[in-house]
Amino acid sequence: MHITVLSFTMLIALGSFFAGFLGALTGLCGGVVIVPLLTLVFGVDIRYAIGASLVSVIATSSGAAAAYVREGYSNIRIGMFLEIATTIGAIVGAYIATKISPGAIGIVFGAVLIYSAFLSGRKQPEHRISDTPDRLALSLRLNGAYPTPQGLEPYTVDNVPAGFSLMFGAGILSGLLGIGSGAVKVLAMDQAMKIPFKVSTTTSNFMIGVTAAASAGLYLSRGYIDPALTMPVMLGVLAGSLTGARILVKAGTRTLRMVFAVVILALAVEMIYNGAAGRL
Amino acid sequence: MDDKKTQAIIGSLLRTGVFASAAVVAIGACLLLARNGHSSHTYHIFRGEPAELRTLGGIAHAARRGEPGGIIQLGLLLLIATPVARVLFSAFAFAFEHDWMYVLITLIVLSVLLYSLLST
Numbered sequence: 438m439h440i441t442v443l444s445f446t447m448l449i450a451l452g453s454f455f456a457g458f459l460g461a462l463t464g465l466c467g468g469v470v471i472v473p474l475l476t477l478v479f480g481v482d483i484r485y486a487i488g489a490s491l492v493s494v495i496a497t498s499s500g501a502a503a504a505y506v507r508e509g510y511s512n513i514r515i516g517m518f519l520e521i522a523t524t525i526g527a528i529v530g531a532y533i534a535t536k537i538s539p540g541a542i543g544i545v546f547g548a549v550l551i552y553s554a555f556l557s558g559r560k561q562p563e564h565r566i567s568d569t570p571d572r573l574a575l576s577l578r579l580n581g582a583y584p585t586p587q588g589l590e591p592y593t594v595d596n597v598p599a600g601f602s603l604m605f606g607a608g609i610l611s612g613l614l615g616i617g618s619g620a621v622k623v624l625a626m627d628q629a630m631k632i633p634f635k636v637s638t639t640t641s642n643f644m645i646g647v648t649a650a651a652s653a654g655l656y657l658s659r660g661y662i663d664p665a666l667t668m669p670v671m672l673g674v675l676a677g678s679l680t681g682a683r684i685l686v687k688a689g690t691r692t693l694r695m696v697f698a699v700v701i702l703a704l705a706v707e708m709i710y711n712g713a714a715g716r717l
Numbered sequence: 718m719d720d721k722k723t724q725a726i727i728g729s730l731l732r733t734g735v736f737a738s739a740a741v742v743a744i745g746a747c748l749l750l751a752r753n754g755h756s757s758h759t760y761h762i763f764r765g766e767p768a769e770l771r772t773l774g775g776i777a778h779a780a781r782r783g784e785p786g787g788i789i790q791l792g793l794l795l796l797i798a799t800p801v802a803r804v805l806f807s808a809f810a811f812a813f814e815h816d817w818m819y820v821l822i823t824l825i826v827l828s829v830l831l832y833s834l835l836s837t
Contacts, residue, residue, distance in 0.1 A: 443754035446746075482763035495796050496735055499803075503731040506724045513724070517807060517822055524829040531833075577818070646731075646800040647826065653797045654833035657790075658772065660765030664789035665758070668746045671793070675739060 442665065449479060450669035457497060457677025459697055462684065468494045468617045469553050471670060472546060473704040476717060481666065483539045483717045487615030488661035491653050493674040494617045498645035500675060501682065505639035512581045512636055515594065516643045519604045519625075523644055524651035526608020531652035534613050535659070543712025546614050550705035553620045554698040573597040583636050592633050600630035612652035617645040723810045727803055734799030741792030749785035801830050 440448075456470045468490060475486035505511050534542065574580055574594040582589040594600075603625035607618040619641060626637035656662055711717050769775035770790050779787025804827050811819040 440758065441755050442758050443750055445758045445760075446750060446754075479760070481760040484763050485760055492793055492796060495800065496739070499731045499796075499799055500735045503728045503735070506731070507728040509721070509724065511724075513720075513727075513807065514819060517804075517819060517826065520804075520826045521822060521829075524826055528829065528833060647804060647830070650797050650800040651830055651833050654830075654836060657793075657797070658836055660767075660771045662771075662790070662793060663760065663766060664745065664770065664786040664793070665749055665753075666760050667793060668742055668749070668789050671742060671796070672739060672746065675735070 445479075446665070446669045449475070449666070450673040452478065453493065453670045453673025454677035454680075457493075457674035457679075458681040459677075459693070460497070460674075461501075461678040461681025462693060468497065468619075468674070469550060470701065470704060471674065472615060473550070473708055475666075475670070476543075477704065477707050477711065483542060484661050485663050485666055487534070487542075488656045488663065489615075489667040489670040491615035491649050491656055492662060492667050493671045494611075494615070494649045495646045495653065496671050496675045497678045498617060498642050498649070500679060502639070502643040502646060504682075505642060508639075509584050510635050510639040511643045512579070512583075512632075512640050513643070514577070514581070515579050515626075515632070515636075516640045518577055518579065519601065520644050520647050522601050522604035523608035523611065523648040526605040526610075527612035527648050527651040528655065530609040530612025530614075531655040532612075533609070538715075539717045540712040540715045542613065543708050543717040545610075547705040547707075547709035547712065549610060549614065549616070549618075549620065550701050550708060554701040554705065556620050556623065571595050571597050581636070583633060590633075592636065593631075595631040596629045600625045603629055608648055608651075611645075611648050612655075615649075615652075615656075617649065619645065723807075726810075727806065730803055730806060731799060734795065734802060738792045738796035738799065741795060742789050743792075745785045745788030745790075745792060748783070748788065752785060797834070801827070801834065804830060 452474050453471065456474060460468065471490040471493060472483065472486045475481040475489065476483050502511065570580065570593050574597050579594040580592065582591040603621060607621035607625060610616065610621060611618040622641035623637065626632045626641060627634060769779050770786055776787055776790040776794060780791040804823060808820055808823040808827060811823055
C-alpha cells in the first residue's frame, strides 16, 4: 500500500491531536499513547516513534508548565532538586535503549502502560502535615505553601531519599521510552514524599521538559529524530493539549478517564504481544 | 527579584520558547509538504537520519540553505533548548537571592543537560 507523505502526515497529526486532547482533558499523560499509536497503528519503527514522542513531550509539558508556574502551584526548589535524579536517569535510559532490542523496549513500554491505566482509576490521595519533618527536606528548604480558596496552605515533604531514588527510575523510563513518566513521578511525589496533589502534578509537569531534554540531545545525535515524522506529532499533540486545556468538562470526565484507561490497557497488551513476537 | 517575579519570567520564557519553535517547525512543514508531499513514506524502516540532520553544525547548515528537514530540526532544537534556558535562568535567579546551595544544584542539572546537547 502506498500512502503519500502528505496524507500520512495529516493522519498522524490528527491522531496526535486526539492524544494530546484526551491527555489534557483527563489529566492523564497523553504522551504515553503516542508511541503505541505510531508503532501499532501507523507501523512506524519504534526508534523513530520514541524520538518523535520525546520531542512532543517537551512541547506539551513546557506549554502547560508556563501556565502552572504563574499560578504558584509548582515548587521550583523541589523540581530543581529532583531534576538531578531525573536528568541523570534520562541519560542512563537513553544509553540502555541502544543496548536492548526494540522488542524488549516494547515489553517494558507495555508494563508502564498497564501501570498508567491502573493509576487513572485511582482516587487522589489526601495530604497531611507530618509531625516529624524530614531533616533533608528542612535543610534543602523543600517545604512550601500553595494557594487554596482559604489562602496559602503550608505543606511538608517526607521521605526525600526514597522520592529521589524513584525519580531516578522515572528518568530512566523517560529516556528509554520517550515518555514523560508522569505515572512514576506521581508515585514518587504523592506516595513517597507526601506532597499535596496539586503541587506534585504541576511540579512534575515542570520537570518533564527538562528530563526529556536531557535524553533528546542523545536521540538527535543518534539519528532517531526524523523531521518529517516528528513535525506532525509535535504540532498535533501541542494543538490538542492546548485545546483540551481550554475546554472544561465537569460532567463525564470520570467516564472519559475510564474509557481512556481501557484504551491504554488494550494498547499495553498489543505492545507486549508484538514485542514478544519480535514484530516491533 | 522575588519568587513571584521569577515564576512569571519562567512562565513567559517557556511559552515564548514553545511557540517560537512551533512556528519554525510549521514553516519547515509547509516547505516539506510542498516539495515532497506526493512521494511515499518509509518510516517503517529504520535507517537513522543522515549526518547533516543529527549534528548542531549540520542542522544549522541545512537550515541556512532552506532545506525543509533542516528548518524543522532547527525548530526542534529550539524546543530542546527551551527547558535548558529555563534552568540557566533559574541559576541566575537563585544567585540573585544568594541561595548558593540551589545555585549549585541548578548548575549540576545544567551540566547534565549540556553533556547531552553537546554530544550532538
